[in-house]
Amino acid sequence: MNSGLPLRDMSNSTPETRRFDPGEIEPRWQDAWDEADVFHVDDDAEDPSYVLAMFPYPSGEMHMGHVRNYAITDAFARYRRMQGDAVLHPMGWDSFGLPAENAANRRDIDPREFTMDCIANMRSQMELMGLGLDWDREVTTCEPEYFRWNQWFFKQFYEEDIVERQTAELNWCPDCETVLADENVDPHPDHEGTCWRCDTPIEHREMDQWFFTTTDYAGELYDTLDEMDGWPENVREMQRNWIGKQEGASVSFEMTTGDSVDIFTTRLDTIYGATFFALAPGHDVAGEIAAEHSEVAEYIDRAESSDDLPETSGVFTGEYAENPATGEQIPVYVADYVLEDIGTGALYAVPAHDERDHAFAQAHDIEIRQVVEPTAAAEHDPEDIDTEAAAYTDDGVLVDSGEYDGLASATARERFVEAFDGEFRTAHSLRDWCISRQRYWGTPIPFVECPDCGYVPVPEADLPVELPEFVQTTGNPLDAAEEWKHVACPDCGGDAVRETDTMDTFVDSSWYFLRYVSPGLADAPFDSERASEWLPVDQYVGGIEHATMHLIYSRFFTKVLDDMDLLTGVREPFENLLTQGMVRKNGEAMSSSTGNVVSPRPFVDSYGADTGRLFMLDAAQPEKDFDWTDEGAQSAHDFLQNVYGLAVAYAEGEVNTGDGGAIDEYVAREIDGAAATATEEFEQFRFNHALQEVRDLVSLLRRYADHTEPRAETFERGLETVTKLLAPVAPHTAEEVWHELGNSSLVATAEWPPTDTPAGYDTARLLVENTREDVRDIVDVAGIEEPRTIEIAVAPDWKHYARQRARELDGNVVGQLMGDERLQAHGEAAADYAKSLAGAGHLDEQLPPEREREALARASWLLEREFDAETTVYGPDEAPENLVSEATPGRPGIRIEE
């Protein structure tokens, strides 16, 4: 026993020499990484692991959500780097946007200046965290070098007909004085919704705006989701909901007005039950009719100005539409429940089989005609269906549908398309992306409006169109920049004005991950060849709040760029996606307004960056929310000091070393086992599980040194393995420990430990754990006060043999086993054992006898230590008979004496 220097007192006996000062070591190692250029990835790197955190909006201060995001990507990036991969882990700034403009207005400064200060501040905080980022690839979207490519893309998209000018009713925030995308309107129960920034109720306005035609890609954006296994199901589902998909058919109705009106339906099977026709108030034909019928015009006015018409409101137009199925003339209504932007804004109504149609029919006293009834297999009895009382909306069998009676709904839908001259259509609810913003702090849209030539793109040679000096105004600032605004038309040279809208900042973030590939490139947005090789991003990490907008727009951009041959064969930008959970405090989201917050900088000042990183990754799996607690942070800090203390004690010769004895092999195997398990866990982003292995290994090394004089080579390998496994998570501490252990290189670039699990590791571990538990049970149940000796005996060879045979046998196991001469020799005992094997059901694989003995012998020190009793392990042929008789493979015989 090594009683000379009890390690257990070490951490505190002389704290001043045992503890490290994060404030001292962290900057030192950050400098060392910089000097060695550890995080730079060369342009000629072959398909590096691309690990990407969603780039932040530079608000000026990092919050714990950022820290968590980057702690995750950094740990993964560092892990991959140690495995020998080239790793691209870049960072940039999503630096255009309204907050900077608002702040500039408030403080009477320039948004650019404000933004650049914020960036500098946030960058210094990231450096403080010791994030391993390739700053050579830093990208800042508000720099002309970046946003000129937004303009370039815009022009390219324009030529490819992906940019359109559309008149649309847009969401208008009267407070921000800007158009909002649907995505930026928060739903509200009482009205149309509120502005996502200022919560002001929004209004609607008709405006001409620039759009990207995302709808062209709706089908692919939707369908590919099924194959995107690397994305969490909830995000995929949110995108499915967002994009929407309705498979149906369109059919045309001839109207008494002379118009032919297209409808879209998913229930073409119910067409025989159509008893009226309805148009949205905004439908063109409704407008035409209104021109002649004042009642209709009045209704449309009311519908468009007020949001609270009753659901069944509507007005008969006096016109009729011909049902192509029946030839019948059905009355045409204009009804508010028909929405202009869903389907075609016109529908035939089947009150018997649609709830809204039913309600409308009842209110307007229109016939309800049932044409579908439940099949025999359905839950409802056809007798119980009363379509006068309620619509029956399930599929079923057609009735009252002329020659088609008896057809199943699904079949009818297919047949009717042909029969009534319709066409199959898949509709998506995704809309084109309005990118116009009436703000200053964004990318100017590179167009000029000429009174003679219309909208004319700014020639490529004149890009970038830079922003004029900031103007404070309540309206659109660029519109007020008189000098900047007036230019000569690029086509005719006449007087013209620039487009004064800027682009939605989601344009910036739709391709920034491509710019990282070649950030300084002056003649193209990115190096196409390299980007095609480096993309998709291997691992993308960010918040769930970007599930729809950013993550759909980026997918859209990637597809467009691939179609334009700027990329080759890259249809999706992000192979694997991880949405990290929230950092909470006291069960609630951290919020600086309520003071319920922990700020990174002061935390790092007192505990160090590593403590924060370790705590965050240790507290929960990345996708889950977790509560920040002071205890947790303290415990993470203690652990780091603990590891450091152990390493220093060893390095300074305070751990007496020797040959370790039988224990040594046990420890050696545990080191290998820990490395193997931790690696699997890192691979799956389960840092907390990997860290558990590290904690266990540290604890084992302490017990090893406490119990005996450890073998130097093993002990040192154990410490090095701990250090390496810890390095991705607590990189500064790991460097310091690595250095203390006598290494002159950096652990950041060290080779990851070997990850082969020792042979029979899991089985042996289970055997040892079970045996230890059995001993505890016996001591406990038998009331043994102070065990003096513990004897353990491996089952005899013949039992192992019998068990092995039994695993291969079917049928009469006992009979077949006892037919074996080798077992017959053991008579009654063999027969009993054969019976128990036969009754056992499944038989696990067990170690062969000699291996079992070795495993128990290696671990016997644990029993010795726990019970302070002399422990003997007998091999299969060495043990006393009475001990062996109870032993079975995987379950050694045990005898304990006081």
Place this chain on the structure above:
RNA sequence: GCGAGGGUAGCCAAGCCAGGAAACGGCGGCGGACUCAAGAUCCGCUCCCGUAGGGGUCCAUGCGUUCAAAUCGCAUCCCUCGCACCA
């Protein structure tokens, strides 16, 4: 309403895809070692009954498949999130 994800011991939480040992961890609680003491560290216990490793009951509920179910299937109840006047 549609869809997705869930319901595991006092609490948090793994395991479930690839069925096989009352079910990893952590917190809290209890006991012990070390200490003058505290802290730190270490060793146990923490569903019920058991003076030699045994028995019973168990993973929301109920059925079912199987030699064997927390794990697979069906049904029911509850929670969380997303979408929703989608024709």
